[in-house]
Amino acid sequence: MQLARVVGTVVATVKEARMRDLKLQVVALLDERGRATGGYQVAVDAVGAGHGDVVLFAGGSSARQTALTDGKPTDATIMAIVDSWDVEGKVVWSAHGEEVEA
């Protein structure tokens, strides 16, 4: 899985039939220090994430392995909302605080 921040939504009216009713979010990839890598993904949201949330998403075939995305053509699915994470024993980011490290 990868760490990412929800930075936008995608509205696509004309899409493959099985993609209907899926919420699509634009997520900016983060490295382990919480810095944006410059990469992004459009991901199906399986957990109800909101703008600004830090999330985890699964890629590839694993993205299909939820009740919501089973059998559907997605290769990225948000599967968790992150509360906090630490690296080398130090909290890097926390939803209840803010970025501890840049």
Added chain:
Amino acid sequence: MRLGRVVGRVVATVRAADLDGEKLLVVQPLDSARRPMGATVVACDVAQSGPGDLVLWVGGREAALALPRTFVPVDATIVGHVEQAASAPAGS
């Protein structure tokens, strides 16, 4: 499967169904000489790993097969601890 070093832990309360209770760790992938290689990944863990551990992890859809509930959106799982890893230097 790849080698990696556990460098951190992720706390996430809101999760997709059937992921409750799964530990989430930040893993730095390593090359065959155990040098950091590429971006970190967040992996589930079935090997009781912790920060600092040298581990073996599996990526892709197969990562979910290591977990007790296999129909889950997981693309990386730590499946073992590495005690020893030997490889010949490139070109030898």
